Amino acid sequence: MSGRIKFTWFDALNYTGMVLLSLSVLYPIWYLFVLSVSTREGMAALDSSIVLWPQGFTWAAYEGFINQSYIYTGYAYTIGRTVVGTAAAVILMCLAAYALSKKIPFKKSFTFLFIFTMFFSGGLIPTYILIKNLGLLNNPLVYILAPPFLFNTFYMLILRNFFMTIPESLEESAKIDGAGDVRIFFQIMAPLAAPAIATISLWVSVNHWNSWFDSLIYVQSSEMQVIQVHIRKLVIEQSASMMSSTMDYFDKSLMPTPESMKAAGILITMLPILCIYPFIQKYFVKGVVMGAVKG
Known part of the structure; x- marks a missing residue:
């Protein structure tokens, strides 16, 4: 009792x-x-x-954002970089992780070179010079190709460890049936690694969705900047110029305050990623734990 x-x-x-x-x-x-x-x-x-x-x-704060042209272009570039950038990064990291999970020549050396980049990098100025020499300044492709979004070594190691937990007998059976390496990866290994891939995909997509610094330093055109840059100008810099055209739409009694505009801007950028999270959350525990049990 x-x-x-x-x-x-x-x-x-x-x-x-x-x-x-x-x-x-x-x-x-x-x-x-x-x-x-x-x-x-x-x-x-x-x-x-x-x-x-x-x-x-009053919906004045939200109507103020809707009446701004940057809300649509900013959302378009943010959604585009999140979808395309996440797909490109996950495919690239999966391929590297799958290769490093197998017995290949100089495996330890390749792994060391990947891990080395986690602790040492060129820094902001060399990265900016690299982006400039590649012709990616003021180019939407910079959102996808600029480091560190296209490849993250830590995420790749989690995927590699997950691939290492999959029995090699499955691969051997597929090879006996005549399957090639590409077919084995996409039809057998990738579906089995779905929890880890879903977890990494969410992490990468959140990084893309929240990113604003690369847009600020690599893109000068306001039409190509992501929505987070415009919200940052409103929330942090309290830019009156961004609200001046909005205020013309409202009477003084209904005019939104700066605090209302900030709150509405934060919610506008938060809600989409919050709506996606519940559908992938179930993969988190299995994806992270399974990807960390074997080194």
Whole structure:
């Protein structure tokens, strides 16, 4: 009986802790929404206390972003680099990981060269000179080809370790049936490594989605900059020029405050990646653990 009571108390404490943890994660998102839809008159109450509900209600901040041309071009380049860049990076890292998981000549030397790049790099200025000499300045291809997005050694090692856990007998059986290396990789090895590939894909896509620094230094044209750069100018630099045209669409009573514009901008960039995460989250534990058990 006592053991059963202890188990019940443990469950209660466990559920309470998880609820509090969930609230600590969800409340900042909800608070951003409250800020973004509250009216100018209601912002005074939000500055002085914790508010659970909007003070007034207006979509002015979101309408302000929708009326801006950069919201569409920025989203187009952000989505494009995320989709294409993630696919290119994952395919390249999978090929390298699969090769290093097999018994090939100079395997340790090749692995050392890959690991060496994790600790030593050329730095920002040599990388900028390289991008310039390749003709990628002010070129959308820089979002895909610029380091470190096209290849990440740490992610590749996780994939390699996962491939090493797959029995070699599967490969040998496929070769006996006449399958080549390319067919074995794409039809047998890659599907078996789906948890690790899904995990790495999400990591790479999040890196692409959140990236803004490469767009800031490699792309001078505002039409080709990603949405994060425009949001950064609004949130960090508090650029009044980005809001001046937006303010012309609203009466003074409905004009969004800078805080509302910042909150709306943050939510606009957050929500797409948050909607994708639940569909891949189930692969996380298996992908990371299986990719770390064999060195």
